[in-house]
Amino acid sequence: MTYHFNFAFVWRYADKLYWGLVLSLEIALISILIGMVIGLGLALAYTGGNRWVRTGIAAYVEFIRNVPLLLLVYLVFYGIPSAGGFAYDAKTSFIATLALYSGAYLVEVFRAGLDAIPKGLIDAGKAIGLTPWQRFVYVRMPTMFRIVLPSLSNVYVSLFKDTSLAYVIAVPELTYGANWIKTNTFRVIEVWIVVWPMYLVTCYALIYALRLLERRFSLVRR
Amino acid sequence: MIAYVMGVMPFLWQGLLVTLAVSGLVVASSLVTGVLCGIGLVYGRWWISWPIRIYSDILRGTPLIVLIFLIIYGLPLLGVDFGNYGSAVIALAAFKTAHVAEIARGAIQSIHFGQTDAGKAIGLTFRQRLQYVIMPQAVRRFLPPWINAVADAVKGSALVSLAGIVDLTLAVQQVIGRTYDPLPMYLLGAAMYFIINYSLSLTSRRLEARFAYIRE
Numbered sequence: 001m002t003y004h005f006n007f008a009f010v011w012r013y014a015d016k017l018y019w020g021l022v023l024s025l026e027i028a029l030i031s032i033l034i035g036m037v038i039g040l041g042l043a044l045a046y047t048g049g050n051r052w053v054r055t056g057i058a059a060y061v062e063f064i065r066n067v068p069l070l071l072l073v074y075l076v077f078y079g080i081p082s083a084g085g086f087a088y089d090a091k092t093s094f095i096a097t098l099a100l101y102s103g104a105y106l107v108e109v110f111r112a113g114l115d116a117i118p119k120g121l122i123d124a125g126k127a128i129g130l131t132p133w134q135r136f137v138y139v140r141m142p143t144m145f146r147i148v149l150p151s152l153s154n155v156y157v158s159l160f161k162d163t164s165l166a167y168v169i170a171v172p173e174l175t176y177g178a179n180w181i182k183t184n185t186f187r188v189i190e191v192w193i194v195v196w197p198m199y200l201v202t203c204y205a206l207i208y209a210l211r212l213l214e215r216r217f218s219l220v221r222r
Numbered sequence: 223m224i225a226y227v228m229g230v231m232p233f234l235w236q237g238l239l240v241t242l243a244v245s246g247l248v249v250a251s252s253l254v255t256g257v258l259c260g261i262g263l264v265y266g267r268w269w270i271s272w273p274i275r276i277y278s279d280i281l282r283g284t285p286l287i288v289l290i291f292l293i294i295y296g297l298p299l300l301g302v303d304f305g306n307y308g309s310a311v312i313a314l315a316a317f318k319t320a321h322v323a324e325i326a327r328g329a330i331q332s333i334h335f336g337q338t339d340a341g342k343a344i345g346l347t348f349r350q351r352l353q354y355v356i357m358p359q360a361v362r363r364f365l366p367p368w369i370n371a372v373a374d375a376v377k378g379s380a381l382v383s384l385a386g387i388v389d390l391t392l393a394v395q396q397v398i399g400r401t402y403d404p405l406p407m408y409l410l411g412a413a414m415y416f417i418i419n420y421s422l423s424l425t426s427r428r429l430e431a432r433f434a435y436i437r438e
Binding site: 063066068070071074162164195 | 279280283284285286287288291292296376377378379380381384391394403408409412415419
């Protein structure tokens, strides 16, 4: 038995894949932006907070890190609305899930970043008479972001790959587009042969672009 | 609450066993292949190390769910059919192999080259150097991140539910299909995964602290 490849159907519905890829990137971007707010807020709360605050934050981080993302997606989309008697659309729900998910990882990233700010810089800020708020805005934040940039780009690339799970709640991203073509044309393997390199190329293009950005903003000039 | 958990446990039990079996198979097979690939990355000639590098980079750039579908539908095309279960396990193991290879590579490279030189100086062969000098030290650097990778494998195994294999995640959904009450069931499922993975990450942290004395 020989299989006859037929990519015609994949090309016919290529727009689903193209817009799916755009949506995947968009979801990853919005999620990491919200996740950064969560992560930075909790990292600052953790550094300045008492024992209860710290325990609460640690519990959130450990819960998210030790439960499969797929289960979190279901939990947020099906579980929480069922108890509260409300509903939100799949895309909002998935972005919320990814934001909470990346937030848990970014707390650790930002905490490490805050710790890694050279003490001399903060002392220098004090010496020239900056207020604590000015030191935060002009010294600590810019330095920290330049330190954590490589970790941020790793999280973004892995979030982009994780958007593939959105198809389970019918968010029309790339994997959903692939499944749509699969179920409507039965050209199963052709679809995956096309979609696989799409993920791969996008991943490495992202990594390359982010490396350039990292080099531009690196604290150590190379 | 205890009555509720006891009531649904018989339905989840089988799923939990499948999750543990899939994770176990993946972890065991990827440990062997991953460590071999890691050694190949560090010590292999270019015709060994390059293919491994390309393999590892390709696999780590692919979403796991895409890889699972690709192998489930692609392998029969090549004339081999392991069924959904076998294919899903192969996909997860292939993915994990790339990660374990990188962990092994990092662990081996973290051992100072003076150790290798010393081994050569006293006339040890390559195998002896690996066996008596490099590996006993590298294993301490290898274990903590590897246990994290095991926890990752348990989390990744949840994706086999999308291929129709009744693991813990799908068992949870099947119960919800009858009770129409998702929240408590998802929380229970999450708690079960949490217990497995949290104990793994605690072990990893303890080992890391235990081996922290090793410097260069």
